[in-house]
Amino acid sequence: MPYRSVNPATGEALKTFTEHTDERMWLALATADKAFHAWAARPFRERSKIIGKSAQILLEKKENLAASPHWKWERESPRAEAKWS
Amino acid sequence: MQYFADNAEVFLAPKKLDSAMGDARLEYSPFGVLLSIQPWNYPYYQLARFAGPHLMSGNVMLLKHAPGVPQCALAFEQVLREAGVPEGVYTNLFLSNDQSGALIDDPRVKGIALTGSERAGEALASRAGKNLKKSTMELGGSDAFVVLDDADLDHTVAMAIQGRFGNNGQTCIGAKRFIVVKSMLDKFLPRFIAAARKLKLGDPLDETVTLGSLSSDAALQLILRQIQEATSHGAKIALGGRRAGEVGAFLEPTVLTNITSDNPAYKQEFFGPAALIFPAKDKEEAIAIANDSPFGLGGSAYSTDIERAKRVASRMETGMVFINYPDVSLPELPFGGVKRSGYGKELSNLGIEEFVNKKLIFVPNANLGG
Numbered sequence: 001m002p003y004r005s006v007n008p009a010t011g012e013a014l015k016t017f018t019e020h021t022d023e024r025m026w027l028a029l030a031t032a033d034k035a036f037h038a039w040a041a042r043p044f045r046e047r048s049k050i051i052g053k054s055a056q057i058l059l060e061k062k063e064n065l066a067a068s069p070h071w072k073w074e075r076e077s078p079r080a081e082a083k084w085s
Numbered sequence: 086m087q088y089f090a091d092n093a094e095v096f097l098a099p100k101k102l103d104s105a106m107g108d109a110r111l112e113y114s115p116f117g118v119l120l121s122i123q124p125w126n127y128p129y130y131q132l133a134r135f136a137g138p139h140l141m142s143g144n145v146m147l148l149k150h151a152p153g154v155p156q157c158a159l160a161f162e163q164v165l166r167e168a169g170v171p172e173g174v175y176t177n178l179f180l181s182n183d184q185s186g187a188l189i190d191d192p193r194v195k196g197i198a199l200t201g202s203e204r205a206g207e208a209l210a211s212r213a214g215k216n217l218k219k220s221t222m223e224l225g226g227s228d229a230f231v232v233l234d235d236a237d238l239d240h241t242v243a244m245a246i247q248g249r250f251g252n253n254g255q256t257c258i259g260a261k262r263f264i265v266v267k268s269m270l271d272k273f274l275p276r277f278i279a280a281a282r283k284l285k286l287g288d289p290l291d292e293t294v295t296l297g298s299l300s301s302d303a304a305l306q307l308i309l310r311q312i313q314e315a316t317s318h319g320a321k322i323a324l325g326g327r328r329a330g331e332v333g334a335f336l337e338p339t340v341l342t343n344i345t346s347d348n349p350a351y352k353q354e355f356f357g358p359a360a361l362i363f364p365a366k367d368k369e370e371a372i373a374i375a376n377d378s379p380f381g382l383g384g385s386a387y388s389t390d391i392e393r394a395k396r397v398a399s400r401m402e403t404g405m406v407f408i409n410y411p412d413v414s415l416p417e418l419p420f421g422g423v424k425r426s427g428y429g430k431e432l433s434n435l436g437i438e439e440f441v442n443k444k445l446i447f448v449p450n451a452n453l454g455g
C-alpha cells in the first residue's frame with residue numbers, strides 16, 4: 001500500500017511516497033543494530049539532554065507541525081487536538 | 086518526552102530486592118532494536134509516547150507509521166535528528182505489512198510494539214509469538230460510559246460529548262457505549278442529542294469547528310456500513326446516521342438506540358462520531374452491560390458519589406477506568422487494555438519496563454545449601 005497524504009475533507013491526494021525497498025529496510029536494521037550499543041552505553045544524562053531537546057523542539061514547532069498547509073490534512077481533527085500540550 | 090527525559094533514570098535505577106536468602110538486586114538493560122508500528126489518529130503524539138520512554142531506556146527503534154500520515158512521520162524523524170538523536174537510533178520506514186513481518190523474523194529485532202487494529206494485532210502478535218519475542222498490543226476499544234442515577238447531568242452530558250466526539254470520534258479510548266440507568270435516561274438522552282446536534286462540522290483548521298471529517302473515505306464507508314447493519318438488526322437512529330454533504334469524509338453526529346445484544350453493533354467498535362445508547366435497569370445491569378464486550382481498554386463512570394463510582398470502576402473489566410471524566414492519557418499514568426484491546430502498558434514506569442531486561446543478580450547466603 002503506498003503512503004499517501006489525502007485531504008479527507010475533499011479527497012484530494014496531496015503527496016504520495018513509495019514504500020522503501022527491502023534493501024533500504026535491511027540497511028536501516030543493520031544501522032540500528034550497529035547504533036544500539038553506543039546509544040545504550042551513553043549515560044542517562046546524555047540521552048536525557050537529547051530527548052529533552054526533542055521535546056523542546058516539538059513544542060516550539062507545534063503550530064507549524066499542526067497546521068502546515070502542505071500536510072495539515074494528515075490531521076483531520078480540530079487543530080487544538082493535533083497539537084500536544 | 087520531557088517526562089521520560091526527567092524520570093527514566095529513577096525508573097531504571099537498580100533495585101534491591103527483599104530476600105532472607107541472600108543479597109538480591111534487579112538491574113534494567115535495554116533490549117536493542119525495537120519495531121514500533123503506530124496509527125494515524127494522533128500522528129505525532131503516538132510517536133512521542135513510544136520514542137520518549139524507549140529511547141531513554143537505551144533501546145533504538147525502527148518506526149513504521151500509518152500509510153495515511155507519511156509527512157508527519159518524516160517531520161517527527163526530522164525533529165529528533167535536529168535534537169541530536171544519532172543515525173540509526175530512530176529510523177522512519179515506509180513498509181508493507183510483508184516487510185514488517187520479515188523484520189519481526191530477523192534476530193536483530195528484539196521487541197515489537199503496535200498501536201492499531203485488532204486485525205493488525207492478530208497478525209503481528211502471532212508473528213512475534215512465533216519468534217518468541219516480547220510484544221505490546223494497544224488495540225481497539227468500545228469503552229463504556231456508565232451514567233449512574235446520582236450523576237451530575239450538566240457535567241455528564243458535557244463529558245459525553247467530549248468523550249464521543251473528541252478527535253472526531255476516532256480515539257481508541259473514546260467513550261463509545263453510553264450505558265445509562267433507566268431513571269436517568271429520559272434526562273440524559275434528549276440533552277445529549279441536543280448537544281450533539283449543535284456540533285459544527287467543517288474545516289478543522291477553523292477554530293470554531295467542533296467536528297471534522299473522518300480520516301479517509303474508507304473510514305466513512307466502514308462506519309456507514311456499520312450503521313446500516315445496526316439498523317437492519319433493529320437499531321433506531323435518534324440523530325444523524327448519514328454522510329454529511331457530498332464532498333469529503335464527513336459523517337453527521339450520530340446517536341443509535343435500541344441495540345439488542347444480538348445486534349452486530351452490540352460488540353463492534355464504532356470509530357467515528359456515532360454513539361451507542363444502552364439503557365440499564367440499575368447499577369448492576371449497567372456493570373453487566375459494560376463488561377459484555379469483547380474489548381477492555383478504558384471506560385468511565387459518572388456519579389456525584391465518588392466512592393460509589395470507584396466501586397463500579399473496580400468491577401469494570403478494562404485496563405483503565407476514569408471517574409466523571411471520559412478519558413485522558415498522562416505520561417505518569419499507565420495506558421493499556423485487556424481482552425481484545427490487547428496487552429502491555431504504555432507510559433509511566435510500567436511502560437518503560439516493557440522493553441527492558443529485568444535482570445536478577447543474586448548472591449545467596451553461605452548457608453543456603455543446595
